[in-house]
Amino acid sequence: MKLTVELGPRSYPILIAPGAMREAGALTAEMRGRAMVAVVTDETVAGLHLDTLRAALEGAGRQVEAIILPPGEATKSWAHLALLTDRLLALGVERGDFIVALGGGVIGDLAGFAAAILRRGCRFVQVPTTLLSQVDSSVGGKTAIDSAAGKNLIGAFHQPSLVLIDPNVLATLPMRELRAGYAEIVKIGLIGDAGFFDWCDANLDAVLARDPAALAKAIETAVRAKAEVVAADEHETTGLRALLNLGHTFGHALEGEAGFSDLLLHGEAVACGMVLAFRLSAELGLCPAADAERVAAHIVRAGLPAHPRDIGLTTDAATLVRHMTQDKKMQGGRLGLILARGIGQAFTTKEVELATVEAFLAKVLAEA
Numbered sequence: 581m582k583l584t585v586e587l588g589p590r591s592y593p594i595l596i597a598p599g600a601m602r603e604a605g606a607l608t609a610e611m612r613g614r615a616m617v618a619v620v621t622d623e624t625v626a627g628l629h630l631d632t633l634r635a636a637l638e639g640a641g642r643q644v645e646a647i648i649l650p651p652g653e654a655t656k657s658w659a660h661l662a663l664l665t666d667r668l669l670a671l672g673v674e675r676g677d678f679i680v681a682l683g684g685g686v687i688g689d690l691a692g693f694a695a696a697i698l699r700r701g702c703r704f705v706q707v708p709t710t711l712l713s714q715v716d717s718s719v720g721g722k723t724a725i726d727s728a729a730g731k732n733l734i735g736a737f738h739q740p741s742l743v744l745i746d747p748n749v750l751a752t753l754p755m756r757e758l759r760a761g762y763a764e765i766v767k768i769g770l771i772g773d774a775g776f777f778d779w780c781d782a783n784l785d786a787v788l789a790r791d792p793a794a795l796a797k798a799i800e801t802a803v804r805a806k807a808e809v810v811a812a813d814e815h816e817t818t819g820l821r822a823l824l825n826l827g828h829t830f831g832h833a834l835e836g837e838a839g840f841s842d843l844l845l846h847g848e849a850v851a852c853g854m855v856l857a858f859r860l861s862a863e864l865g866l867c868p869a870a871d872a873e874r875v876a877a878h879i880v881r882a883g884l885p886a887h888p889r890d891i892g893l894t895t896d897a898a899t900l901v902r903h904m905t906q907d908k909k910m911q912g913g914r915l916g917l918i919l920a921r922g923i924g925q926a927f928t929t930k931e932v933e934l935a936t937v938e939a940f941l942a943k944v945l946a947e948a
C-alpha cells in the first residue's frame with residue numbers, strides 16, 4: 581500500500597507493507613546520495629531490528645553507520661541533540677545524504693530535528709517501529725525536542741523524504757507501548773470520523789491482539805487521515821491540523837508533571853487528555869454527556885488512563901494550567917483548545933477562559 585503526502589515539491593511516499601524493512605535497500609535506491617547512510621536508533625530497537633535494516637541497506641550497496649542512543653523520552657533533549665549532531669558531523673554527513681530514523685517517535689522527532697538543522701537541512705527517512713510512530717509521528721514533519729519549559733517546544737517543521745512502515749516489527753513491541761500507540765489511532769475517529777470510532781469500539785480487542793488485518797486497517801486509516809490533514813495545513817495555520825492535537829494540551833501538561841519520564845507515555849497522556857477534553861466539552865454544554873462517557877469507557881477498555889488518578893501523579897490544577905500556557909496553540913494569551921460537539925466532531929476554540937479550565941481540573945483532581 582502506497583500513500584502520498586501531497587506537498588508539491590516536498591511530497592513524499594508512505595509505504596505500508598509487512599516486510600518493508602527487508603526491502604529498505606531497494607526502496608531507498610531512488611534517493612541516490614552517497615553510499616554512507618547514518619541510521620539513528622535507540623538501544624532497544626538496535627538489539628531487535630537494526631541487523632535487518634543494515635542487511636537490507638548493505639545489500640543495496642550502502643554503508644551503514646549506526647548511531648545508537650538511550651531509549652525513552654529523556655532522549656528528546658538538548659544533550660542528545662548535541663551528541664547526535666556532533667556524531668553526524670563527525671561522519672561527514674552532507675546535505676545530499678539522507679539520515680534514517682529507525683525507532684519510535686522519540687528517535688523520529690530527534691533525528692528529524694537533527695536533519696532539519698544539520699548544514700541547514702538534510703533529507704531523512706522515517707522507519708517507524710512503534711505503533712504510535714507508524715500511525716502518527718513518522719508522518720507530517722513535526723520534529724522537536726522537549727525543554728524544561730515543556731513538551732516539543734524546540735523544533736522545526738521538516739518533512740521526511742520517505743516513510744517505510746513495516747507492521748511486522750510490531751511483533752516485538754511491549755503491550756504497554758502498543759496500547760499507547762492505539763490512543764493516537766482512536767484519536768482519528770474522535771476528531772472527525774464517528775464511523776471509524778465505531779470500528780475501533782468493535783475491533784479494539786483484535787487490534788490489541790495484533791491481528792494483522794485489524795492492525796492493517798487501523799494503521800492505514802490513521803495514516804491516510806493524517807496525510808490528508810498535513811497536505812491541507814502543513815504548518816498548522818488554518819486550524820485543521822490543530823485538530824490532531826485533541827487531548828494534547830491536557831496530555832502535554834500531564835507529561836510535563838511526570839517529568840517526561842516512563843511514568844507516563846505520550847500515548848497514555850493523550851488518552852487521558854482526550855477524556856478530559858470530552859468531559860470539559862460536556863460540562864460546557866457543548867457535547868452530549870453520553871458521548872463523553874462512551875469515550876472514557878473506551879479508553880478504560882483499551883487499558884489506558886482515563887483519569888489523572890490512574891496515572892498516580894500528585895499535582896494540582898494551577899500547576900497543570902501553568903504547563904498548558906506553554907502550549908504552542910496559545911494566541912494573545914488565550915488558550916487554543918480542541919473540544920468536541922460529539923464523537924467525530926472536534927473543533928478548535930479560544931473561547932474557554934484559563935480560570936474555567938482550572939476550575940474544571942480542580943474538580944476532576946478532587947474526585948476520589
Ligand SMILES: NC(=O)c1ccc[n+]([C@@H]2O[C@H](COP(=O)([O-])OP(=O)(O)OC[C@H]3O[C@@H](n4cnc5c(N)ncnc54)[C@H](O)[C@@H]3O)[C@@H](O)[C@H]2O)c1
Binds near residue numbers: 623
Ligand atoms: N512528530 C509527531 O507528529 C509526533 C506524533 C505523536 C507523538 N510524537 C512523539 O513521539 C514520542 C513517543 O513515541 P513512541 O510512543 O514511539 O515512544 P518511543 O520512541 O519512546 O518508543 C517507545 C519504546 O519502545 C521501544 N521500541 C520501539 N520500537 C520497538 C519494537 N519494534 N519492539 C520493541 N520495542 C520497541 C523503544 O526503545 C522505546 O523504549 C513522544 O515524544 C511524542 O511527543 C510525535
Ligand SMILES: O=C(O)C(=O)C[C@@H](O)[C@H](O)[C@H](O)COP(=O)(O)O
Binds near residue numbers: 716720722822824825
Ligand atoms: O502532527 C500533528 O500535528 C500532531 O499534533 C500529532 C500529535 O499526535 C503529536 O503528538 C505532535 O507532536 C504534537 O504536536 P505539538 O505541536 O503539540 O507539539
Ligand SMILES: [Zn+2]
Binds near residue numbers: 716764828846850
Ligand atoms: Zn501525539
